[in-house]
Amino acid sequence: MSAIPPWIDERIDRNLDNALTQEHVVETMLESDRPFFSIRQLHARIKPDVSRATVRNRLRELQEIDVVATETYPDSITLYYINHPESEWPLSPEGKRALNADTPLDRLSTRGFLTLSDTAGIRTLVLAGFQLSLVLFALGGVLTITGTDVGSTGSDIVLWDTAFDLLFVSLTLLIAERTVRWIRERYGPLNILPST
Structure with a gap:
């Protein structure tokens, strides 16, 4: 497992009674090569016996303590990412503008x-x-x-x-x-x- 940075380690709740812990969600996100995830993508990486609702609840909790942040894009896609305080995750401002301007017709090949x-x-x-x-x-x-x-x-x-x-x-x-x-x-x- 990836080492959890100290700024995250001091914020997360280590409630072991949950089927899915905040720590496990953060570790899964950190050890992946991906900078951001949809709920479906994160659910597929965590474990099959946990529901998407449980993954959504842990992400909501992590968002409340500023460990995870979200970006919502066209077609109702919400992406979750580690809210690194020192960087503009997951995209640069230019990348954000490009994604927001990119319509389905622009992508149609x-x-x-x-x-x-x-x-x-x-x-x-x-x-x-x-x-x-x-x-x-x-x-x-x-x-x-x-x-x-x-x-x-x-x-x-x-x-x-x-x-x-x-x-x-x-x-x-x-x-x-x-x-x-x-x-x-x-x-x-x-x-x-x-x-x-």
């Missing part, structure tokens, strides 16, 4: 799109398609009600057609993503494209 494996990116793309089709429906409706045309193209009809096309493509993409996810959950990963 061509491979992730073609294999429909990046579900967050695909769903963000589908949601954007739904919203854009709603805007096109609204604009087409306004032009139809006011009887206004932009140029001689019958712009209200063009907007309606485009909105229906975009809605169809978005629905098709959503159904394809959910079908592929269901197949992966049932039969395991599909290696359609070679990995790099």
Whole structure:
């Protein structure tokens, strides 16, 4: 086991009646190569006969005594890390800004799109398609009600057609993503494209 630094050792409660002690959680975090953990990741490293709720309770206790701190990121991910007083764990300010600015569409790669494996990116793309089709429906409706045309193209009809096309493509993409996810959950990963 890793030696617990004195600043942590003097703060933690050594209640041996608990199935999981604060000391064991801290030792697990210190001996790992990872600088931060989700509850699921920490639970997998500790021991299988302790519930996630127990891990969450110990982390909450450690957070109250300033041994552990948290960062919450998009997609409701909370990461726990040792709150080293002398450093900016787990990320530098530049790293924090990069993570906060990084959206699912920023992370969506061509491979992730073609294999429909990046579900967050695909769903963000589908949601954007739904919203854009709603805007096109609204604009087409306004032009139809006011009887206004932009140029001689019958712009209200063009907007309606485009909105229906975009809605169809978005629905098709959503159904394809959910079908592929269901197949992966049932039969395991599909290696359609070679990995790099």
